[in-house]
Amino acid sequence: MTDSRSPAVLTQAALDAAASHAAHYLERVNELPAAAQAGIAEMRARLIEPLPETGRPPEEVIDDLARRMAPGLVTTAGPRFFGWVNGGALPAALAADWLTSAWDQNAVMAAGSPAASVIEEAAGAWLLDLLGLPADASYAFVTGCQGAHVTCLAAARHHLLAREGWDVERDGLFGAPPIRILTSESHHGSVERAARLIGFGQRAIHRLPVDGSGRLAPDYLAGALESAPDTPTIVLLQAADLNIGACDPYESLIPLAQARGAWVHVDGAFGLWAAASPRFRHLVAGIDLADSWATDGHKWLNVPYDCGYAFTRHPEAHRAALSHRAAYITYDGEARDQCDWTPEWSRRARAIPTWAAIASLGREGVAAMIERCCDCAAGLHAGISALPGAEPLWAPTLNQGLVRFPDHRPGATSADHDACTDAITAAVCASGDALFSATTWRGMRAMRLSCTNWRTGPEDVALSVAAVRQALAEA
Numbered sequence: 001m002t003d004s005r006s007p008a009v010l011t012q013a014a015l016d017a018a019a020s021h022a023a024h025y026l027e028r029v030n031e032l033p034a035a036a037q038a039g040i041a042e043m044r045a046r047l048i049e050p051l052p053e054t055g056r057p058p059e060e061v062i063d064d065l066a067r068r069m070a071p072g073l074v075t076t077a078g079p080r081f082f083g084w085v086n087g088g089a090l091p092a093a094l095a096a097d098w099l100t101s102a103w104d105q106n107a108v109m110a111a112g113s114p115a116a117s118v119i120e121e122a123a124g125a126w127l128l129d130l131l132g133l134p135a136d137a138s139y140a141f142v143t144g145c146q147g148a149h150v151t152c153l154a155a156a157r158h159h160l161l162a163r164e165g166w167d168v169e170r171d172g173l174f175g176a177p178p179i180r181i182l183t184s185e186s187h188h189g190s191v192e193r194a195a196r197l198i199g200f201g202q203r204a205i206h207r208l209p210v211d212g213s214g215r216l217a218p219d220y221l222a223g224a225l226e227s228a229p230d231t232p233t234i235v236l237l238q239a240a241d242l243n244i245g246a247c248d249p250y251e252s253l254i255p256l257a258q259a260r261g262a263w264v265h266v267d268g269a270f271g272l273w274a275a276a277s278p279r280f281r282h283l284v285a286g287i288d289l290a291d292s293w294a295t296d297g298h299k300w301l302n303v304p305y306d307c308g309y310a311f312t313r314h315p316e317a318h319r320a321a322l323s324h325r326a327a328y329i330t331y332d333g334e335a336r337d338q339c340d341w342t343p344e345w346s347r348r349a350r351a352i353p354t355w356a357a358i359a360s361l362g363r364e365g366v367a368a369m370i371e372r373c374c375d376c377a378a379g380l381h382a383g384i385s386a387l388p389g390a391e392p393l394w395a396p397t398l399n400q401g402l403v404r405f406p407d408h409r410p411g412a413t414s415a416d417h418d419a420c421t422d423a424i425t426a427a428v429c430a431s432g433d434a435l436f437s438a439t440t441w442r443g444m445r446a447m448r449l450s451c452t453n454w455r456t457g458p459e460d461v462a463l464s465v466a467a468v469r470q471a472l473a474e475a
């Protein structure tokens, strides 16, 4: 295609088309089915075709893209998606994300974009303040909590091995003193992948049992620390496990671990945001004592995908583990070059939507959003649990709850209860009125509800409870 229009006209045409499709989509997001209407086979049929030999006008491409994609979209941007922990996108964050693309900054170094460098300083300081972390902690904007784990554990690896006299950046891990990770049995899978990526291997992870509340108990941790007192150790705690939102008892565990020389890392993918709420902050009391923290912006701060944050109490270890020098890069002694802090080289300026999200809500608005989600999770759990045929398993202490739907036929087995729970969960999703995910918890299948979208309100709770009632009635 040779399109003779000017770059300005071509760009305007494409952006107008995208804005119109986006606005149309988001105007209807409350009414759209929560689940995708097309599966993999239909989406392959809609999208996969031979490479085009010639191009098309950009607005035509955007129209075609919107038409082809629509049936395969899951309405995670909408208010009745309660599966997994996804969050939505605040208006200011979404619009700032568009600007991020329009500006197309490469946020690798300050010389490449002073604006993209300094907005990280601004947003980084806001995040530390909101989350109650030390004001002088180091920070990095990464792809998600997975990337944040890798970043923080690389800093931990440097710190622990330097103390053993081992230069891991120069010599790698072959022959290095082994490092172990002590964590609870309910840790997230991203921790295991981080352990693989940074060369510890999954066998370095020691799973400790949790108490009745899903929290790693001090006695278990003390025993594990004593079992190999000279082994360099990372203690990995959770700020909200994925099933019930359990938060470990930081005030007792962190001093215990640090007294034995361990580095304490917190997986706070969504739970760290409890610290931004006066009502829920008590759940994470003492979390600021840790050595590093990983969390997400794309979950509970409701910035568009992808965006995660890594923080450490040890800027020198963080920088030593991540920074790299190259002759062709222009370093600025005055500035904070982002490539010194992240595992990426060229990268998106993720601080821009983060800055916009926080600027649009302020401290009070962030707290209100967190609290509204928790209230909705509690309302959903209470409403569903009260339905005939439902059984509460875990009432949310934060934003995660569990219910199940036992099979009431005489002689029903635990396999029947599991099958019935999966069937009701699937029926609710198929209705399109709400989307919940299923999980296995303490050996039982359960329907898991998770609430992290800024749009969700009491009317969505009522509609979603009604959808479960309907599924139970039709079962």
Ligand SMILES: Cc1ncc(COP(=O)(O)O)c(C=O)c1O
Pocket (backbone or CB within 6 Å): 085, 143, 144, 145, 146, 147, 188, 190, 240, 241, 242, 267, 269, 270, 296, 308
């Ligand atoms: C507790 C927990 N940790 C880590 C992660 C990984 O986060 P991300 O998908 O942003 O990399 C998740 C994702 O759902 C999570 O729930």
